Amino acid sequence: MSQTTIYVPFAFARSTQDPQSRSDNPTPAPGSTGTSGSTQMPTTGATGTAADPNGQNQTTGGSPCGGDMMWLMPMFLVLMYFMMIRPEQKRKKAQQALLSSIKVGDTVVMLSGMHSEVTSLDDKTVTVRTEDGSLIKFDRSAVARIVRDDAEVAPAK
Secondary structure: OOOOOOOOOHHHOOOOOOOOOOOOOOOOOOOOOOOOOOOOOOOOOOOOOOOOOOOOOOOOOOOOOOHHHOOHHHHHHHHHHHHHHHHHHHHHHHHHHHHHOOOOOOEEEEOOOOEEEEEEEOOOEEEEEOOOOOEEEEEHHHEEEEEOOHHHHOOOO
């Protein structure tokens, strides 16, 4: 009979994996007859046995959630914060700063791609003048960016 070795990924391994044949019927302890009415079950001491080198009782097992991997959940939450939540908060903060810095006379680009000049402002709306002279009212949130002159944006050298 050939033995089949099964390899489990390291994160799921609970102890060392050495192929041992274990039968369903425990072997009787030395000095007992084994055929008497009471069979002795192998016990696990505090130091463990050759079949259980870690001293853990294999019938009870470990924690059901895999205590070895419990540190992964906080790591994933921290990773999600720095990869998803924090950049989104920075982007929203920058957009709010942009919307609050709009002035009458600024040239803006709307989310639709339309370039126009701001003629009046409200708390929530912006009225812009297009190239053909028509006035259009938008929400402030529809402003994608403010077009500034290159001389104002570029630092003096």
